[in-house]
Amino acid sequence: MAITLSVLILGTAGAGYLYYQHLNNNLRGGSRAGGESGVKKAAPDALGNTPLNILLLGSDDRSKSANVALGGGKNERDRKPLADVQMLLHVSADRQHASIVSIPRDTVVPIPACTDTTDGKVYAATNNRPINETLSRGGPGCTLTTWEKLTGVYIDHWMMVDFAGVVSMADEVGGVPVCVKTGVYDKSTAQQHGGSGLKLPEGTTDVKGEQALQWLRTRHAFGSDQNRAKAQHMYLNGMMKKLQEQNAWTDTGRLTGLAETATTALQVSDEIKSVSKLFNLSMQLKNVKLDRLTTTTVPTDPYPGNPDAWLSLRSSAADKMFAMVREDVAFDKNGGPKKPKGDGGTSDKPKTEPEAPDAFSVTVVNGTSGDGQPAAPGRASALATTLQGKGFTRAEATREGEGSKDTAVLYPKSAGDQAKANAESVAKALGLPGSAVHGDAKAVTITLVVGSDWRTGSVYKKPQINDGDLPEGADDKTECMDVYSIYKWDGKS
Known part of the structure; x- marks a missing residue:
C-alpha cells in the first residue's frame, strides 16, 4: 500500500509538469464495476466521513513475455487471466484503523452477471465457480462486483498488479523481510507437481526480484491457500516496515524510483487513474498505524462439490467479518475509548421536518x-x-x-x-x-x-458487534511461517 498509494506524492510535490504527465501516462485503467450489485455507499458519519474500501488484486496474466518468464505457462498466453490474489483493504471513516480481508482463490462464491467492457461480452451469473475466475469473466470490475454482492460492502476502487509488477516493486524497495521457522524449498514432488521454486534458509530473509514472487505464490510448502494468504500478509507488513525504515515518504530520491516503478506496475480503476488522485487517496491513509492494520483471511471449509480442489466460505465467520466491515467496526482492539459515531441525523432535529x-x-x-x-x-x-x-x-x-x-x-x-x-x-x-x-x-x-439482518419481528434490533470480535482463525498475523514437512530444507541440498 505504501508503494501503490503513498509514494506517489512525488507527482504533486516538486515534480516537473512533463514528469508528472509521464507518471500519469504510465498508469493503466479500467472500469470500476463489471455489473450491478445493488450495494450502496455507506452513509456518512456525524462528521460527514465515509469508510474507504479498495480491492487489491494479483493477476496471473501470461500475455506478456516477462510474465511467462516468471510464472511459466508459455502455452497459456491466450488464456484470460485469473485473480489469484484478492484482498479487500478497508480504511475506517475516521482513518484511524484499517483491515485487509483475503479470500482464497479457489473459494466458490456466487458470481453475478458481468459485462467485459473491453469486448462487450456478457457473462451469465453462476453459483458453482471459484472466485478467481471473476477476472476472466469481465475483468477487475467483475471481481469488484462479485465482492460487493458477496459482502454487502460498497467498494470504491480496485488496483491490480501482475507477476512482473511484483518483481519490479520488490526490487525497487530493496527487498522485503519474511520469515520461516525452518528452511523451505517449495519443489515439485511425486504427490504434488509444480511448486513456486522458493528456497529460503531458516529465519528472516529480505526477498526481492523473482524470489519475492515465489514467496507470494507459495502454497504447498505452507500447507494451504489460507496459509499462503498469511504469507502474503506478512509480505505486506514487511514492505510497510521497510519503507518506514527508509524514510520513503520524505526522501525525494526514493520517491522518484518508487513512483516510476509503481505507476508502471499498476492497473487501477478509471476514477483514480491519475497521480493526483492517487496522492489524494494516499493522504487519507497517513494516520493509520501498523498496530491498527489487521490482516485476516475468511475461514473456509472444503467445497462439497469438489472437496479436494475447491473451498466454500464458513458462513458464520464470513457473515460476521463482512458485517464488521459494513458497520466500520475495528478488527483490532488497539484503539482508545470509542467516540460517538452519531446516527446520521435521526436523533437531531432535521433541517426539514418530515411530512405527515x-x-x-x-x-x-x-x-x-x-x-x-x-x-x-x-x-x-x-x-x-x-x-x-x-x-x-x-x-x-x-x-x-x-x-x-x-x-x-x-x-x-x-x-x-x-x-x-x-x-x-x-x-x-x-x-x-x-x-x-x-x-x-x-x-x-x-x-x-x-x-437478511431482519428476518423476523416488527421492531428492528441491531446486532451488537464489538471491536476486535473476529471469528476464530480469521486474524492471521504471524511472525514466522510454518513449513509443511516434505518441503523443509536443510540449507544444503
Whole structure:
C-alpha cells in the first residue's frame, strides 16, 4: 500500500509538469464495476466521513513475455487471466484503523452477471465457480462486483498488479523481510507437481526480484491457500516496515524510483487513474498505524462439490467479518475509548421536518435473501402492515426486489431534503439507525428494503458487534511461517 498509494506524492510535490504527465501516462485503467450489485455507499458519519474500501488484486496474466518468464505457462498466453490474489483493504471513516480481508482463490462464491467492457461480452451469473475466475469473466470490475454482492460492502476502487509488477516493486524497495521457522524449498514432488521454486534458509530473509514472487505464490510448502494468504500478509507488513525504515515518504530520491516503478506496475480503476488522485487517496491513509492494520483471511471449509480442489466460505465467520466491515467496526482492539459515531441525523432535529406519515408513499421490498438463504416469506407484507399501523397508510408491499444483507430506507436523491426527512421518519418508526437511510438516484418513492439482518419481528434490533470480535482463525498475523514437512530444507541440498 505504501508503494501503490503513498509514494506517489512525488507527482504533486516538486515534480516537473512533463514528469508528472509521464507518471500519469504510465498508469493503466479500467472500469470500476463489471455489473450491478445493488450495494450502496455507506452513509456518512456525524462528521460527514465515509469508510474507504479498495480491492487489491494479483493477476496471473501470461500475455506478456516477462510474465511467462516468471510464472511459466508459455502455452497459456491466450488464456484470460485469473485473480489469484484478492484482498479487500478497508480504511475506517475516521482513518484511524484499517483491515485487509483475503479470500482464497479457489473459494466458490456466487458470481453475478458481468459485462467485459473491453469486448462487450456478457457473462451469465453462476453459483458453482471459484472466485478467481471473476477476472476472466469481465475483468477487475467483475471481481469488484462479485465482492460487493458477496459482502454487502460498497467498494470504491480496485488496483491490480501482475507477476512482473511484483518483481519490479520488490526490487525497487530493496527487498522485503519474511520469515520461516525452518528452511523451505517449495519443489515439485511425486504427490504434488509444480511448486513456486522458493528456497529460503531458516529465519528472516529480505526477498526481492523473482524470489519475492515465489514467496507470494507459495502454497504447498505452507500447507494451504489460507496459509499462503498469511504469507502474503506478512509480505505486506514487511514492505510497510521497510519503507518506514527508509524514510520513503520524505526522501525525494526514493520517491522518484518508487513512483516510476509503481505507476508502471499498476492497473487501477478509471476514477483514480491519475497521480493526483492517487496522492489524494494516499493522504487519507497517513494516520493509520501498523498496530491498527489487521490482516485476516475468511475461514473456509472444503467445497462439497469438489472437496479436494475447491473451498466454500464458513458462513458464520464470513457473515460476521463482512458485517464488521459494513458497520466500520475495528478488527483490532488497539484503539482508545470509542467516540460517538452519531446516527446520521435521526436523533437531531432535521433541517426539514418530515411530512405527515399518510402524505407520502412507502414501497416495502423483501430483500431477506441477501445472505444466500431463501427469502423469509411474507416479510414485505408484514412490514407494510406494521408501517400502516404507525400511520404510514400508503405503505405497500411489492414482490420485486433484490437480496440485501442490511436493511435500508432509500429515498429519491432528486427529491432532496424533504424526501430525506420523510425517509428518516420511516426509519425512526421502525427502530432503524440513521445510517440505514440512503439517497438513491434510481429510487422513485421512499423504499424500505428489508435485509437478511431482519428476518423476523416488527421492531428492528441491531446486532451488537464489538471491536476486535473476529471469528476464530480469521486474524492471521504471524511472525514466522510454518513449513509443511516434505518441503523443509536443510540449507544444503
